[in-house]
Amino acid sequence: MRKLIEEKPLDDIDRFNLNDLANAVGWSIEDISEELRNIWRDPLDRVDRYKNMFEKYYENAINLIKKDPQQVAEKLWGAVAALIKLHASLKRVFIAAWDHGKLYNYVTNSIERVHRDLFYNLLTSGEVLHRYFYEEDLDKETFNIFWSKTLQLLDEAKQIVYKLYARTFSRE
Template identity: 50%
Template sequence: MSRELEVVYDPEADALVIRARGGKPAYGRELAGRIIVHFDERGEPVEIELLDATELLAKLAEAVESAKRAARPPTPAEKHLELALKLLEEGRALIEKDPARASRKLYRAAEEAVKALAAALELPEAREAAERGRWSSQLLFDAASELAEKLGDDVRRWWNTAWVLRVEGYREARLKSDAVRENAKDVEALVNLARAVAEAPSAPGEAPPAAEWPEVAELALKLARGEKLSEREEAWLDELARETGWSREEVAEELASAGADPSSRVERYREIFERCYREALELAGRDTRQAGEKAWGAAVALVKLHAAAKRVPIAHWDHGRLYNYVASNVESEHRELFRNLLRAAHVLHEHFYEGRLDAETFSQHFNDTVKLIEEAAKALGLRGAAAKPRASG
């Protein structure tokens, strides 16, 4: 006869216990390091204990999502990307022995990369090609031009290099292996860009990040490649840091990994939260504007941590996206908590810019925000956040 199960989570120990009601554990055995199965006197399992539950459940969620992605049919962007990667590999392998054939493969890799980007960003050229059932050269050039507008002029240069490979390398067979090898670098960069954009998950109903934030997408690409930023891009980075309450280095790191699976960033968001929160508390008695901004940064990091565990990317310099994420993705029992946290912390964020709160008013808002941060951190299973000093009015 099956028993009713009871699930209990201990946030202090970060342990999740699943037990059969009425079962009496007599002994336990440890499995896989952090899973303990308890048995009754008859040897029947009556309780399962998961240690470091937050990490284990995040990995389980990642495995489930991976299985879902494997089960669903590939998107048009993914199909084009898969072919681009295959052609790129084949082209590079032919450079020494047959530069003409290598040029053709590399051009086709670039062509598929443009198609993947156009599909991922839902460009009109992709829709027209789908309606026609084929891509013309004109559509490819138009798509490359629009991609350059959205993602930076490098896209145009990479595409032009691919066209040189098509004409001079394949049709005219004029390019030697060294020239093909050098031009292949631009094709590889274009394919890597397509991979970053096509594989970056988006929240349901949201436009791909690169389509909506072209300036930031271009900045992210340069940071990922380790390239020198222009004066305008440096200013963008500074502004994004101000909007998040994070350090400039943390925002740069975030942008450089924009194409990565968000779940891989869980631990990093935890570290950013802990740093921002600690600094907010340290600054509260001597610099209210900086303390408020650090509290905002801590709140943002908590929402990002929650989203990362669910594999949802958020452009967190867009404050509306933070609120939308909470409304659509946070569990119902915690939704109001996170909504109140963002509201309270945003008042402190505005104080950083405007400095309108007097000492007593700031103290009230800061202490309210700290309380909400503690509750949200506890809801996420973070340990060691409680029992911190409050600001004094």
Template identity: 30%
Template sequence: MGWVGLASIPRVVLEIARREADRLGMSLEEYLVETITRSLDPRERAREYLRAARELLEQAETELGRGDVRQAAEKLWGAAALAVKAHALARRGRRLSSHGELWMYERELEEELGEWVYDAWMAANGMHTCFY
């Protein structure tokens, strides 16, 4: 796995994507994965969410090594959000499409799996807050 750079993307398209991601409370990467995988069946989409989450974790490690805490934090948050979305799709066939739905699903997981879910989610949310 690895990250690839786009050869060329119009700045206006990138700005639109960033604005939409911000409006939805998503990282840019999470927004792009969500948009691009929209047509996949739920199980395949869940697998792609997990693949993207793993890549975001790898990228976060690279960013930390460079000293770019802000970018690492954004990628960690995106990885956590995609992992939760993958779980919802794979286990329950539910598509989480908003920040609020992520939080509601986290509470369901916490009730089912224990308080550690809350602790992990709050740590991830701290990364999201660090980004801003």
């Protein structure tokens, strides 16, 4: 991380670790690098970054659906992770790690009770697609079911997060 902050050259191990982290999160190496360079900032300062990342990965997934279902699955998982990090940053909660358990724990401890099931279902459905990226274990019909379900849940969760966004910045 220090090398990224100081903009020093990365060695093979650094690049391997960045690539591994990018695959785990569903984000690009550039987005992971930018995230790590800014890890010490106030989460509220990162709101627009996460919003833009959510929109980018969501759009990429929509645009790739006819071409590359495997990449679609990863991009949609990236959108799920970015949306949850957006919610967290709006509440000034820092989520350092991207592992699935941390995302579930955030939902349990920080999402309003009335919306928790939606976010749990979003994570669960998104995880199936994330696994598909690695294993290609779903037939076309099953993939399409989870794709549609995840999109629907993501759209519902997006409305909640964007309302929080509007409330947060209308106070300033």
